Amino acid sequence: MNEKDIINQWDNAAKVYSENQRTAPNNLTNWKIIKDTIKDFTNKTILDAGCGDGFFSNEMKALGAKVYACDGSKNLIQIAQNDFQDIEFKVCDLTKSLPYADRFFDIVVSSLTLMDIGYLDTFFNETYRILKDDGKLVCTIVHPCFFQAEWEKDANGKKLWKKVKNYWELNEVSLNFWGETTHYHRPITWYSNKLKNSGFVIEEIKENPDNVDDFSPIKPHQKRVPLFICFSCLKNK
Numbered sequence: 569m570n571e572k573d574i575i576n577q578w579d580n581a582a583k584v585y586s587e588n589q590r591t592a593p594n595n596l597t598n599w600k601i602i603k604d605t606i607k608d609f610t611n612k613t614i615l616d617a618g619c620g621d622g623f624f625s626n627e628m629k630a631l632g633a634k635v636y637a638c639d640g641s642k643n644l645i646q647i648a649q650n651d652f653q654d655i656e657f658k659v660c661d662l663t664k665s666l667p668y669a670d671r672f673f674d675i676v677v678s679s680l681t682l683m684d685i686g687y688l689d690t691f692f693n694e695t696y697r698i699l700k701d702d703g704k705l706v707c708t709i710v711h712p713c714f715f716q717a718e719w720e721k722d723a724n725g726k727k728l729w730k731k732v733k734n735y736w737e738l739n740e741v742s743l744n745f746w747g748e749t750t751h752y753h754r755p756i757t758w759y760s761n762k763l764k765n766s767g768f769v770i771e772e773i774k775e776n777p778d779n780v781d782d783f784s785p786i787k788p789h790q791k792r793v794p795l796f797i798c799f800s801c802l803k804n805k
């Protein structure tokens with residue numbers, strides 16, 4: 569699937585995605601992991617890369633960050649700009665050069681976007697370019713170990729464990745949560761090698777929110793098998 573067609577899918581899914589996501593428990597879990605990773609947003613200049621409908625961009629702004637945001641889908645950017653008028657949103661394709669100056673950002677956040685993009689080399693190199701020398705890239709993806717694995721359930725339907733197969737095989741699959749979208753499976757090693765080759769050093773990995781037992785949106789089986797993984801990466805300069 570080429571990037572133009574993938575972005576087109578997101579344009580078609582935009583309305584349903586936005587209506588569902590803002591209150592979805594899984595989305596709140598993902599946001600809590602990002603918040604627990606960044607901790608202090610005050611006066612940080614942040615790019616929300618692949619911002620979708622801008623929900624997290626606005627949350628980061630509310631926590632004191634100066635936020636810029638971009639996404640490939642013009643329909644999602646329209647929803648974002650309409651709902652959050654004091655943030656600068658741009659339509660831009662993350663597989664191409666990014667429209668921001670060198671060493672401009674303290675943090676680039678990319679929430680649940682990288683596994684939806686077919687080609688990432690430019691993104692990692694461009695992120696490195698636009699970060700300050702002590703800046704960091706914080707990105708979440710659905711957890712590659714478990715996302716495509718089916719649950720084994722007991723006779724009462726209780727989720728017991730996940731059946732993992734073909735973890736090492738790169739694949740492109742079509743999903744249908746909000747309309748058709750495209751997902752790329754890559755092992756964790758694939759991501760860590762890409763990050764390393766672009767100059768990043770992974771300083772922390774988080775797979776659940778902090779104090780997960782007190783975090784009610786997350787379901788019991790998700791505490792046993794994580795849904796997401798977050799990489800916090802330093803620009804190694």
Ligand SMILES: C[S@@+](CC[C@H](N)C(=O)[O-])C[C@H]1O[C@@H](n2cnc3c(N)ncnc32)[C@H](O)[C@@H]1O
Binds near residue numbers: 640641660661680
């Ligand atoms: C699962 S959504 C995540 C949106 C938002 N960050 C969130 O967490 O709700 C994936 C996003 O990736 C964007 N996307 C996919 N391919 C892209 C590309 N080549 N350039 C820019 N954005 C892209 C989609 O438009 C969509 O907003």
